[in-house]
Amino acid sequence: MFPPLVAAMISLGVLGAIDTYVTATLIPVPVWVTFIAWASFFACGGEKTGYIKSIASNFTGIIIASITLLIIEIGPSAPLFAAILVGAGTSAMVFASGTKLLDFPPAIVFGFASLVGTTAATQTTITGAEALTHPTLIAMLAMVVGASFGFVSEIVTKLLSAGQTAEAQPNT
Secondary structure (H helix, E strand, O other): OOOOOHHHHHHHHHHHHHHHHHHHHOOOOHHHHHHHHHHOOOOOOOOHHHHHHHHHHEEEEEEHHHHHHHHHHHHOOHHHHHHHHHHHHHHHHHHOOOOOOOHHHHHHHHHHHHHHHHHHHHHHOOOOOOOOHHHHHHHHHHHHHHHHHHHHHHHHHHHHHHOOOHHHHOHH
C-alpha cells in the first residue's frame, strides 16, 4: 500500500479529474464550487460529521447570500445600500455559527461566496433566473457534489494507505 501522502495524491488527483469531467458534461455546475465544497468537507473534520456540517454550513451561507442578493436586487441601486446588506449578511453568518452544527464560520462563508460567484459566472440574478438554472439551486447542488467527492476521496485515501499512519512515514 501507499504512504498517506501518496495515497491522498492519487485519490484526490483521480477524483479531481473525474469531478472536472462530470461538471463539464453530466452535472453542469461550477467546478470551482465543487472544489470549495470538497475543501470545506475536510475543513469541517471529514467523515460523516464533516459531511453533514459542511453541507449544512454551505447551505446556510447560500441561503443568507440569496436573501442578501434578493434585497439588493429589489432595493435602491446604490453601492452603500449593497455594502450595508453585505455587512448584515456577514453578521447573520457569524450569528448562525453560534449553533453546534454550524460552528465553523468559514464553511458558511464558502457557501455565501460560492452563490455570489455562481450568479456572476452564470450571469443570472436571484430574481431573474428560471427554476432549474437558479443560482441558489446550482450552488447547492455543486456543494453536495463537492462534499460527496470529499467523502469518497477520504475513503479511497484510507483504502490506498491501508493502515499506514502519517506519523510512521519519514519526512522527505
